[in-house]
Amino acid sequence: xxxxxxxxxxxxxxxxxxxxxxxxxxxxxxxxxxxxxxxxxxxxxxxxxxxxxxxxxxxxxxxxxxxxxxxxxxxxxxxxxxxxxxxxxxxxxxxxxxxxxxxxxxxxxxxxxxxxxxxxxxxxxxxxxxxxxxxxxxxxxxxxxxxxxxxxxxxxxxxxxxxxxxxxxxxxxxxxxxxxxxxxxxxxxxxxxxxxxxxxxxxxxxxxxxxxxxxxxxxxxxxxxxxxxxxxxxxxxxxxxxxxxxxxxxxxxxxxxxxxxxxxxxxxxxxxxxxxxxxxxxxxxxxxxxxxxxxxxxxxxxxxxxxxxxxxxxxxxxxxxxxxxxxxxxxxxxxxxxxxx
Amino acid sequence: xxxxxxxxxxxxxxxxxxxxxxxxxxxxxxxxxxxxxxxxxxxxxxxxxxxxxxxxxxxxxxxxxxxxxxxxxxxxxxxxxxxxxxxxxxxxxxxxxxxxxxxxxxxxxxxxxxxxxxxxxxxxxxxxxxxxxxxxxxxxxxxxxxxxxxxxxxxxxxxxxxxxxxxxxxxxxxxxxxxxxxxxxxxxxxxxxxxxxxxxxxxxxxxxxxxxxxxxxxxxxxxxxxxxxxxxxxxxxxxxxxxxxxxxxxxxxxxxxxxxxxxxxxxxxxxxxxxxxxxxxxxxxxxxxxxxxxxxxxxxxxxxxxxxxxxxxxxxxxxxxxxxxxxxxxxxxxxxxxxxx
Numbered sequence: 001x002x003x004x005x006x007x008x009x010x011x012x013x014x015x016x017x018x019x020x021x022x023x024x025x026x027x028x029x030x031x032x033x034x035x036x037x038x039x040x041x042x043x044x045x046x047x048x049x050x051x052x053x054x055x056x057x058x059x060x061x062x063x064x065x066x067x068x069x070x071x072x073x074x075x076x077x078x079x080x081x082x083x084x085x086x087x088x089x090x091x092x093x094x095x096x097x098x099x100x101x102x103x104x105x106x107x108x109x110x111x112x113x114x115x116x117x118x119x120x121x122x123x124x125x126x127x128x129x130x131x132x133x134x135x136x137x138x139x140x141x142x143x144x145x146x147x148x149x150x151x152x153x154x155x156x157x158x159x160x161x162x163x164x165x166x167x168x169x170x171x172x173x174x175x176x177x178x179x180x181x182x183x184x185x186x187x188x189x190x191x192x193x194x195x196x197x198x199x200x201x202x203x204x205x206x207x208x209x210x211x212x213x214x215x216x217x218x219x220x221x222x223x224x225x226x227x228x229x230x231x232x233x234x235x236x237x238x239x240x241x242x243x244x245x246x247x248x249x250x251x252x253x254x255x256x257x258x259x260x261x262x263x264x265x266x267x268x269x270x271x272x273x274x275x276x277x278x279x280x281x282x283x284x285x286x287x288x289x290x291x292x293x294x295x296x297x298x299x300x301x302x303x304x305x306x307x308x309x310x311x312x313x314x315x316x317x318x319x320x321x322x323x324x325x326x327x328x329x330x331x332x333x334x335x336x337x338x339x340x341x
Numbered sequence: 342x343x344x345x346x347x348x349x350x351x352x353x354x355x356x357x358x359x360x361x362x363x364x365x366x367x368x369x370x371x372x373x374x375x376x377x378x379x380x381x382x383x384x385x386x387x388x389x390x391x392x393x394x395x396x397x398x399x400x401x402x403x404x405x406x407x408x409x410x411x412x413x414x415x416x417x418x419x420x421x422x423x424x425x426x427x428x429x430x431x432x433x434x435x436x437x438x439x440x441x442x443x444x445x446x447x448x449x450x451x452x453x454x455x456x457x458x459x460x461x462x463x464x465x466x467x468x469x470x471x472x473x474x475x476x477x478x479x480x481x482x483x484x485x486x487x488x489x490x491x492x493x494x495x496x497x498x499x500x501x502x503x504x505x506x507x508x509x510x511x512x513x514x515x516x517x518x519x520x521x522x523x524x525x526x527x528x529x530x531x532x533x534x535x536x537x538x539x540x541x542x543x544x545x546x547x548x549x550x551x552x553x554x555x556x557x558x559x560x561x562x563x564x565x566x567x568x569x570x571x572x573x574x575x576x577x578x579x580x581x582x583x584x585x586x587x588x589x590x591x592x593x594x595x596x597x598x599x600x601x602x603x604x605x606x607x608x609x610x611x612x613x614x615x616x617x618x619x620x621x622x623x624x625x626x627x628x629x630x631x632x633x634x635x636x637x638x639x640x641x642x643x644x645x646x647x648x649x650x651x652x653x654x655x656x657x658x659x660x661x662x663x664x665x666x667x668x669x670x671x672x673x674x675x676x677x678x679x680x681x682x
Contacts, residue, residue: 007424007444009518010436017521020424020444083348083361083667095351097548098569103348103361154658162657173659177350180358181664207438228439281662309661316503317495318514320650321622323522326424 012229014188019229019325025333028272031312036275045167047114054078060130074134079107090147090176104147106174110134119168121263128259138172139248143287148174150286158277161311178286185283193301201303202243213332216339221254222261226331233329236265236308247284247304268341280308353570355529360570360666366674369613372653377616386508388455395419401471415475420448431488431517445488447515451475460509462604469600479513480589484628489515491627499618502652519627526624534642542644543584555672557679562595563602567672574670577606577649588625588645609682618652
């Protein structure tokens with residue numbers, strides 16, 4: 001091992017988590033992907049089989065089309081086996097020395113395409129714009145429920161990422177508590193703001209644009225880069241360049257630009273790693289409607305973003321026991337491979 | 342769904358993490374396990390092939406045996422591809438707005454048995470006692486290095502748990518920082534202690550013994566139970582009943598009793614789920630030798646324990662994005678199945 005090949009430890013500025021970055025990066029060809037599965041050609045989520053799925057919550061349809069004609073572009077339905085139930089009160093209570101509450105919330109499936117084998121990133125910008133519009137509409141709607149503190153939009157693509165359907169879908173889970181992972185980001189961003197009087201994410205954007213080596217793509221309103229202390233190799237974050245705390249505040253021109261960014265980045269990732277399983281999720285400010293006082297702080301110190309997590313690796317007792325991650329490919333090299341696609 | 346089948350949310354008292362517990366528990370037969378693989382019969386870690394592996398760090402041998410006779414019971418060697426390097430200084434420094442340091446530390450493989458297909462839990466109490474003694478000796482030794490803040494002992498059993506070798510081994514990783522997951526436990530336990538003036542773990546033991554429904558096994562010195570707000574179904578924690586902050590302070594009679602406890606619990610888990618992949622790891626107080634002042638507080642408010650994590654489920658974007666987990670089998674039911682094996 002030459003001196004430049006030494007591994008190094010890097011600290012994530014948001015969560016305070018350390019990762020080990022290998023001095024000699026693994027190339028994309030050195031990652032083992034599972035054999036490509038032959039997907040089915042139709043499922044219960046496809047256009048034409050609406051009656052077999054639970055009742056529709058919302059849909060986007062081409063203007064002027066007749067609902068009875070079933071010509072939808074995106075469609076939202078309740079989860080088949082919901083973990084959280086919509087009806088009831090929170091019922092917070094003790095249980096011996098412990099604490100519990102009712103499992104109040106929402107679980108929805110966002111069908112991203114009427115066709116089984118067409119992903120929105122391959123259907124042109126209009127379809128991806130509709131997907132992002134659907135995300136925004138559901139988040140805005142669920143924010144009105146004072147029992148719900150947070151709505152997580154997430155996607156599981158491929159079996160190794162926990163996908164059950166091969167139809168292109170995303171998921172939504174609204175919970176009556178702020179999930180721990182989100183709380184940690186809020187706390188980390190708040191600490192940074194208290195010290196610097198600047199938004200951590202705005203600083204990250206400026207730093208990444210200054211350095212350049214981790215940037216994958218820049219559009220008019222968004223920046224995509226591989227974070228300095230990523231958890232997984234080829235992890236990608238997409239942030240709005242202008243400060244914005246809540247995803248549902250996204251404006252129409254930003255929605256289109258976000259569609260361009262997300263489509264481009266997903267296509268790059270899938271070109272580099274055909275058949276790769278990945279997750280993505282949006283981290284946004286917690287629901288603000290019933291809590292106007294919190295919102296004033298959160299508005300300044302939090303900045304929504306989308307995180308894409310490729311799932312090449314099996315996590316072991318090391319990651320689960322320590323919360324420490326190992327990056328076989330440095331973010332600089334990962335970003336270079338993605339840029340050059 | 343009847344009223345008693347309602348899902349509920351439970352809060353983990355240590356980390357403040359919420360989990361959803363399904364009202365209707367999945368039975369052990371309903372979990373899908375991967376097909377049982379035919380293991381090889383020999384590998385580079387086996388007795389007789391010592392010269393093919395990196396140099397020995399320590400070994401336990403039967404009294405009176407000649408080292409040249411190669412009759413070892415347990416053996417510790419460096420990792421084949423170490424992430425952390427033993428030589429050098431920490432070199433903490435800035436990198437633009439970020440922070441990094443050299444990857445100083447130790448990575449060791451603890452070979453738990455000279456035979457390829459004999460696990461210590463199946464070889465009688467003496468062998469498991471030797472494994473635990475080996476853990477203790479390595480942790481005590483590494484605690485002396487003032488650059489190292491923490492030593493994590495962990496095991497990956499089965500491919501779905503990240504195992505690379507099928508020979509029975511554990512791993513050890515010493516890091517120059519306290520890993521995030523351990524830091525969170527220390528912080529949670531400290532907060533509880535500040536509020537209650539009692540050790541959280543001692544309270545957990547008393548509560549679990551009072552309630553009884555989550556207890557799997559009690560021995561003279563140890564208690565095994567399924568935690569109230571487990572992250573994964575059939576998760577098991579083993580704690581010393583008497584307060585003890587650091588694993589390496591374990592006494593000889595406790596070591597034997599710990600061997601009995603760990604063997605029994607692993608055998609129960611493997612009987613219920615043949616071929617199951619699982620991880621376990623020990624959470625203990627951070628290294629105390631160079632930091633006598635910290636140790637006085639940690640001694641009171643932290644309590645070492647071993648966590649066993651069965652790996653049935655693929656984590657999805659929900660878990661990674663939220664830090665929120667879903668338990669298809671309640672800890673009470675899981676504990677009942679394990680008790681009755």
